[in-house]
Structures are given as C-alpha cells and as structure tokens.
Amino acid sequence: GDSVTQMEGPVTLSEEAFLTINCTYTATGYPSLFWYVQYPGEGLQLLLKATKADDKGSNKGFEATYRKETTSFHLEKGSVQVSDSAVYFCALRGANSKLTFGKGITLSVRP
Amino acid sequence: NAGVTQTPKFRILKIGQSMTLQCTQDMNHNYMYWYRQDPGMGLKLIYYSVGAGITDKGEVPNGYNVSRSTTEDFPLRLELAAPSQTSVYFCASTDGGRPPDTQYFGPGTRLTVL
Numbered sequence: 001g002d003s004v005t006q007m008e009g010p011v012t013l014s015e016e017a018f019l020t021i022n023c024t025y026t027a028t029g030y031p032s033l034f035w036y037v038q039y040p041g042e043g044l045q046l047l048l049k050a051t052k053a054d055d056k057g058s059n060k061g062f063e064a065t066y067r068k069e070t071t072s073f074h075l076e077k078g079s080v081q082v083s084d085s086a087v088y089f090c091a092l093r094g095a096n097s098k099l100t101f102g103k104g105i106t107l108s109v110r111p
Numbered sequence: 112n113a114g115v116t117q118t119p120k121f122r123i124l125k126i127g128q129s130m131t132l133q134c135t136q137d138m139n140h141n142y143m144y145w146y147r148q149d150p151g152m153g154l155k156l157i158y159y160s161v162g163a164g165i166t167d168k169g170e171v172p173n174g175y176n177v178s179r180s181t182t183e184d185f186p187l188r189l190e191l192a193a194p195s196q197t198s199v200y201f202c203a204s205t206d207g208g209r210p211p212d213t214q215y216f217g218p219g220t221r222l223t224v225l
Contacts, residue, residue: 004153034213043115043201043216044154089153098169099144099214101153 002027002094009105013080021075021105023064023090031092033057033066033073034099038087047075047088080109113137115217117202123223124192132187132220134202142205143185144214145169145177147198154201160185192224 007022025031032051036044048057053068064075073090090102118133136143141162146154156169160179174196176188185204189196199221203214 036216041218043218044203044214045216046213049213098156098159099154103151103153 002100004102006102012108016079019077019080023073027094029095031094034091036089117217134185136204140204144203145187146201
C-alpha cells in the first residue's frame with residue numbers, strides 16, 4: 001500500500017537558518033504530493049503541493065520538488081523564522097484519492 | 112466564511128460512555144473525512160463520505176460510526192468509549208474535482224477517555 005516516510009524529529013534551528021525536512025514515499029501509479037503545516041492548537045493547512053514529476057511547489061518561502069526517480073518530496077526554506085515553528089506533515093494522494101500522511105515532524109525556531 | 116468547524120474543542124469521557132463529534136462545512140464540498148491524530152503517528156483515516164447519503168470505512172473504523180444526511184454535516188459517533196480512542200480528531204473536506212483536490216481541516220476535537 002501507499003506510505004510516506006519522514007525524517008525523525010524534532011528539529012530545532014536558529015532564526016535565519018536553512019531548513020530541509022526529508023520525505024520519501026511509496027505508491028503505485030503517479031501520486032500527488034503535499035506538505036501540510038499544523039500550527040499550535042490548530043488544524044492542518046496546506047502549505048504546498050505538486051501533482052506530477054519535476055513539479056515544484058512553493059509557498060511562504062518554502063519549496064519542494066517532486067522527484068520521481070528518488071521518490072522524494074523534500075521541504076526546504078532558505079531562512080526560517082520563529083513564526084515557522086509548527087508540525088510539518090508530508091502526504092500523498094494515491095490512486096484511491098485518499099491522503100496518506102507521514103508521522104509529522106516538529107520544527108522549533110529559536111530567536 | 113467559516114470553512115470547517117468542529118465541536119466540541121475538548122471532551123473528557125468515561126469508559127463506556129458515548130458521544131458525537133460534530134463537523135460542519137460551508138464550502139459546499141462533496142467529500143468529507145474524519146481522521147484521528149495520535150502523538151508521533153501522523154493522521155489515520157477513520158471514515159469518509161463522497162456525498163450526502165454515502166459513507167465508507169477508512170483505515171481505522173472500529174468503534175466509530177458516521178452518517179451524512181446533508182452536504183454540510185458529517186458527525187462522528189463513538190458508542191462505547193475506550194481509552195484507545197483518546198486522540199485528537201480532525202474533520203476535513205474537499206471539493207469534487209477529479210481527483211479531489213486540497214483538503215481543508217477543522218481545528219480539531221481533543222478527546223480523553225478515562
């Protein structure tokens with residue numbers, strides 16, 4: 001079945017540091033890939049998405065590129081801010097149209 | 112525009128009690144979903160619905176029931192609460208595009224079963 005693997009957390013960075021959060025997936029066919037973010041006390045909200053190979057999703061300074069050859073969708077940001085502190089989930093939508101989530105990773109950014 | 116709303120925000124139940132978690136969306140979305148979020152485990156799909164009158168099981172349906180009498184509402188019922196159902200529950204909805212696109216999540220209900 002479909003699965004998403006995220007790097008182990010938590011991650012703690014200083015403000016303006018570079019961020020990479022790894023995500024790899026297993027799926028049949030051609031899934032769509034997503035990053036969702038969950039701020040403290042809130043529900044999940046879509047951060048960015050990519051629907052086909054080599055697509056790059058971007059939003060709020062975050063980027064992720066759909067790499068079919070490595071089955072990856074790593075999230076990056078060049079300079080994190082304290083306000084980026086949240087839990088980040090990688091997810092895929094497979095052939096059955098349901099979302100499969102990774103376990104999530106907590107990011108804390110220090111001033 | 113309220114989006115997806117859930118009530119209550121918090122609830123403590125005793126073992127064996129029952130309750131209904133409410134979910135309403137005002138975006139006229141056909142698809143609605145219930146997830147549970149356990150610490151360090153991501154989100155697991157409990158039930159989903161592709162339209163009024165149509166529901167189906169997700170990955171972890173045992174101990175839960177749902178109904179979908181209207182497009183807007185998708186309540187989740189726990190009949191005999193058990194400690195294993197202690198979790199945060201999220202409702203989500205999406206439009207009926209092919210395939211269904213971005214899911215919009217409610218703020219969640221934190222349930223504790225003692």
